[in-house]
Amino acid sequence: MRGLMQDWSLTVDRIIDHAARVHATREVITRRTDGTIHRTDYATIRHRAKRVSAALRKIGIGLGDRVATLAWNSERHMECWYGAMGIGAVLHTLNPRLHPDQLAWISHDAGSRILILDTSFIGLIETVREQLPFEHYIVIADAQTLPDNSLDAMPYEEWIAGADDAPEWGGFDEKTACGLCYTSGTTGNPKGVLYSHRSNVLVSLMALGKGALGIAPDDIVMPIVPMFHANAWALAFAAPAAGAKLVMPGGQLDGASVFELLDKERVTFAAAVPTVWLSLLHHLRQHGLALPWLRRVVIGGAALPVAILRAFEEDYDVEVVHAWGMTETSPIGTIGGVPAALAQADEATHVAQQLKQGRPPFGVELRITDENGRDLPWDGASPGRLMVRGFAVAGAYFNGAGGEILDEHGFFDTGDMATIDTHGTMQITDRAKDVIKSGGEWISSIEIENITLSHPAIANAAAIGVPHPKWDERPLLVVELRSGHSIGADELRAHLDGRIARWWMPDEYVFLNAIPLGATGKVNKAALRKIIRNR
DSSP states (O other), X not given: OOOOOOOOOOOTHHHHHHHHHHSTTOEEEEEOTTSOEEEEEHHHHHHHHHHHHHHHHHTTOOTTOEEEEEOOSOHHHHHHHHHHHHTTOEEEEOOTTSOHHHHHXXXXXXTOOEEEEEXXXXXXXHHTGGGOOOSEEEEESOTTTOOOOSSOOEEHHHHHHTSOSOOOXXXXXXXXEEEEEEOOOSSSSOOEEEEEHHHHHHHHHHHHSTTTTOXXXXXXXXXXXXXXXXXXXXXXXXXXXXXXXXXXXXXXXXXXXHHHHHHHTTOOEEEEOHHHHHHHHHHHHHHTOOOSSOOEEEEOSSXXXXXXXXXIIIISOOEEEEEEEOGGGSSEEEEOOOOGGGTTSOHHHXXXXXXXXXXXXXXXXXXXXXXXXXXXXXXXXXXXXXXXXXXXXXXXOGGGTTSOOBOTTSOEEEEEEEEEOTTSOEEEEXXXXXXXXXXXXXXXXXXXXXXXXTXXXXXXXXXXXXXXXXXXXXXXXXXXXXXXXXOOHHHHHHHHBTTBXXXXXXXXXXXXXXXXXXXXXXXXXXXXXXXXXXX
8 A cells, every 4th residue: 555645756956946935035145256245045046047957958958968067166056056957967066176187087987068167167177178078168157257268168147148947847756866976086086976866855854954964944054065075065955945044155265264254144054174174263263253153063074173173162162063974975974963861971971972973864874894794883992894875875886887886785885994882973983995004903093183183283184004014004193284383203292192002103203384185175195105105
């Protein structure tokens, strides 16, 4: 017997339809590439997204065709998202932080036919144009602000002005492909993760929950995490679904620029990787500033340093939500916090829980296994390979890359090593490929890095394993100092002493002007190992 409920497909066009109907005048603010502030609302974004749909159809883009974007967070990028997805095309976000050759490879692998890009990326694309498959180039600008270029590009405003706003949206199966995002590819070619309409709608609803991101209609949301990375952590869907005001920061993500928007627009909720928050905190301290409006920040993409947690919560009265996920999980995997059973515990216990990556919301299942695939106990002390499955977890990569990626139980191997405690709270202990194994025992590079980052002179840190004739590997610590600060190896050693096991203590300390970062803002340990080998 089947239920007698209406057949209401979960397609993302319904999100912007809802926002335009119920929250029509709710503002969306963008700092554009020229630095100017632009104000619009959800009703206008929907209207213009319909024009994007019509303009795409006019050049033959339809169901299943890939539409590439190379753009910062903005209202016009958002129009492209909904305009492409609404007609069943696949929105393919390109990451400008990738090497140009990788961008070319990804574009061919995706089979994208059109590229919509910000003016700031014209030069990047011109360098590899001969390697690209695009039939059309649209630059997010009007005729007056379109820079000279060799792409034979059309200005975005002129492109959509010649289209109507009547195209029908939806009408296809909710499992239809919706978005395509590639992994950063630090080991081998990037792999495409192909999201469905159903998975994107469900992960957006997941994000709204109080035990997850908890976005409400009265929130003012600033997604600093870029729209070209893992669905912007679902915020470009969840905020309009909730009717929250959106503040799009564009490409200016330095501490001063981030603070300006947080303060002037009275942002209550923001999400970014730790490097962005470190830059903001440095700016706040340097200029004696406060955060009177900000209530909650989400920190993901890398482990949460205790210095950031304490600064936000103790100095600025801002709640910190630690989150973990990956491109393959759409990206929400776990959300940090203090379990109800520990609500009355002491402060040290609370901090220890907040620094963990958190518990999976409904819709995400976790396992940890040993090297033979056997389940390990949830005791908080038995590290193993972190496995995940759920309604928004990849079941395969685009074009069959990587072959079969699920185990016999349907779980995806994240490549992370983790423990899970009796409260269901997961803690990443390392990337499987980054584990330092010394004398047959594991050393957590993440823990060494987090403690190092608590020193006020340290801007960034990375621990890597280097070969050792007796112990197989020993840890080497690479640090990047803050501007105007100095520190030596002895002081670093003293800072770590007593905070980590003696046999975890790095054998060597290397100081670099800048630690290499990957396309998503994380430390690129592959590049770092190469630097260390070539010293």
